[in-house]
Amino acid sequence: NAGVMQNPRHLVRRRGQEARLRCSPMKGHSHVYWYRQLPEEGLKFMVYLQKENIIDESGMPKERFSAEFPKEGPSILRIQQVVRGDSAAYFCASSLGQTRVNTEAFFGQGTRLTVV
Amino acid sequence: AQSVAQPEDQVNVAEGNPLTVKCTYSVSGNPYLFWYVQYPNRGLQFLLKYITGDNLVKGSYGFEAEFNKSQTSFHLKKPSALVSDSALYFCAGGSQGNLIFGKGTKLSVKP
Numbered sequence: 001n002a003g004v005m006q007n008p009r010h011l012v013r014r015r016g017q018e019a020r021l022r023c024s025p026m027k028g029h030s031h032v033y034w035y036r037q038l039p040e041e042g043l044k045f046m047v048y049l050q051k052e053n054i055i056d057e058s059g060m061p062k063e064r065f066s067a068e069f070p071k072e073g074p075s076i077l078r079i080q081q082v083v084r085g086d087s088a089a090y091f092c093a094s095s096l097g098q099t100r101v102n103t104e105a106f107f108g109q110g111t112r113l114t115v116v
Numbered sequence: 117a118q119s120v121a122q123p124e125d126q127v128n129v130a131e132g133n134p135l136t137v138k139c140t141y142s143v144s145g146n147p148y149l150f151w152y153v154q155y156p157n158r159g160l161q162f163l164l165k166y167i168t169g170d171n172l173v174k175g176s177y178g179f180e181a182e183f184n185k186s187q188t189s190f191h192l193k194k195p196s197a198l199v200s201d202s203a204l205y206f207c208a209g210g211s212q213g214n215l216i217f218g219k220g221t222k223l224s225v226k227p
Contacts, residue, residue, distance in 0.1 A: 042219035109159035
C-alpha cells in the first residue's frame, strides 16, 4: 500500500496563475481531507470530501478555492488567481471512514506552494 | 468554538530524560483526540489516538498520552527521549467530524 500520495511536492506559481494540487488516497479509502499549514498557525482544516461529494467545505475560502474528488482519479485542490498569501504547505489525508468513527486519517507528504 | 491548544512552541529535552508535550482541548460532546508527528520534509504520521476507554493510550515509538477529562488535557509523554524523536508534534481533536489541529510543538532532544 503506497500510502497517501500528493503531487507535486513543490509548486511555484506567479501571482494570478492557477495552482492544481493532487491527492491520491490510500487504497480503499473513500474519505479525503485537505489541510493548509501556515507557519504560525499550524494545520487548518479546509475541506472534507467523499467520492463525488463535498461533505464539509467550512474551512475553504469563499473565493478562488475549489476541491473535487471524482469517481475515478485523485482528489484535486484548485486555487485560481493565486496570491502571495496562498503560499503554504497543503496536506491531504484519507481515511476509511469519518475520522469521528474511530478511524485515523493518514496524511500525505504535502505540497509546498510558493507564490512569487 | 472548538479548539486545540499546544501552549509550548518548543520543548527541549536531554536524551534519556522523560518528555512531555502538552495539549489542551475545548471540544463539545465526547472528544476524540490524536497525536501526529511530522519529521522535516515529511507528511504527518499517526502516533496514537483516544476515542473511548482507558485514559492512558499507548502508541507508536514508545509514546503514550493520558486523557484527562477534568483538565481537558491530552499530554503526550515518553519515559526516555531519543535524539531521533526530534520533530514537530501536532495534537488534534474534534467531536463532530473534522479534526482541529494545534499549532504544533517542536521537540528538540539533545544528546
